[in-house]
Amino acid sequence: MTVIALRKSVIKEIIGKRCYEIMHNGSKPIEACPLLKSKTMEKTEKVEYFEKSLNRHFMGCITPVLSEDGRIKSYIASIIDITETKIKENKLIKSREAFLNMLRETDHSYKELKEIYKAIILSFANAIDAKSRWTKGHSERVTNYAIAIAKEIGLKAKDIETLRIASLLHDIGKIGTYDVILDKPGRLNDEELALVRMHPVKGEEILKPVRQLQQIFPIIRHHHERIDGNGYPDRLRGEEIPFFARIVHVADSFDSMTADRPYRPAPGKEYAVSELKKYSGTQFDPRAAEAFLRVLDKSDISTALTV
Ligand SMILES: [Fe+2]
Structure with missing residues (x-):
């Protein structure tokens, strides 16, 4: 893991710790850990997760770095805060749902109108025959x-x-x-x-x-x-x-x-x-x-x- 951007005091705190201890305050790996997956699949893995303690959404990305003989020698890990994107995505999902609900309601009203129309035609026919x-x-x-x-x-x-x-x-x-x-x-x-x-x-x-x-x-x-x-x-x-x-x-x-x-x-x-x-x-x-x-x-x- 690259720690160039971190302060020295922070570096001391994280050295020797497991990634899930640092990032998720956990004692065991999170489900669908991208590092575990990346180790098995030998390719870049991503995972989205919600960090309760920070109330933020993150995307973790692990990319294996291969040596000349094709073996994994290290990993590049990056964590991106995707909270804003998630909020926008949720808003979009909500407005899509609202739009679909509106379509359903319109369809229902249209069917109701059609029924009324049919009933009026029949009433007219009955009025003629009742003459x-x-x-x-x-x-x-x-x-x-x-x-x-x-x-x-x-x-x-x-x-x-x-x-x-x-x-x-x-x-x-x-x-x-x-x-x-x-x-x-x-x-x-x-x-x-x-x-x-x-x-x-x-x-x-x-x-x-x-x-x-x-x-x-x-x-x-x-x-x-x-x-x-x-x-x-x-x-x-x-x-x-x-x-x-x-x-x-x-x-x-x-x-x-x-x-x-x-x-x-x-x-x-x-x-x-x-x-x-x-x-x-x-x-x-x-x-x-x-x-x-x-x-x-x-x-x-x-x-x-x-x-
Ligand atoms: Fe007639």
């Missing part, structure tokens, strides 16, 4: 059918989620339609029919302030358009109609044909299937209709497509 006993469960069933079509076609999860929200809210415009019209037991007159046919436009208007839902606006507006251009409100044709709106149209029509209405009992599944086949390419998008026919062929709609 009339004839439409009870309609939005949810249409959603299940639309998702089944989307999966059969092989749409991506992100698109299926868009379709799910659009299907749940497709009739939101009916909130502004008089209950007496929705519940009317007989056929609707021209004026009443015109009012009902306003619901896709009203639906788009209701949702317009919710910028985050803008990708579903066209689906809401055009879910009653027909491939042959005889639908409403804009009489769009074929490819002009957004594809997801064509899917919702198939799902919506199927549910209308398999559910009772105030003016008629449900025509039933057999009839609905024959109508899907008959009007595929004129009223219905063939790709969506054929996908749904395959789904219906494979499943029992009363169980497999029900939540």
Whole structure:
């Protein structure tokens, strides 16, 4: 050990003593003693330790000095006070932890917001269906059918989620339609029919302030358009109609044909299937209709497509 920097009185005190007696006030070597390690490994060894009596952190470093024949003839020992570095390191660890905690909290809040968002969408769907006993469960069933079509076609999860929200809210415009019209037991007159046919436009208007839902606006507006251009409100044709709106149209029509209405009992599944086949390419998008026919062929709609 080099003792050039030490005073003579100090030199007297340390001569003949073991390093651990001088540095750690101990009677035996510290655990992971770098000198012991260096002796075995024959290379520089470092160790960080906290000296309680001084309340400081140190780094001990031992480097063996080899003779010409390769044997260790002495060691160079250095001790560096690393307390300041340690304090900075601890501060960094703490701020990193705080940052990670903040990220975790943000993630938690984001998930909570997402849950609230989902619940609000469902509440809206329930509010639409509660308008009339004839439409009870309609939005949810249409959603299940639309998702089944989307999966059969092989749409991506992100698109299926868009379709799910659009299907749940497709009739939101009916909130502004008089209950007496929705519940009317007989056929609707021209004026009443015109009012009902306003619901896709009203639906788009209701949702317009919710910028985050803008990708579903066209689906809401055009879910009653027909491939042959005889639908409403804009009489769009074929490819002009957004594809997801064509899917919702198939799902919506199927549910209308398999559910009772105030003016008629449900025509039933057999009839609905024959109508899907008959009007595929004129009223219905063939790709969506054929996908749904395959789904219906494979499943029992009363169980497999029900939540
Ligand atoms: Fe509708």
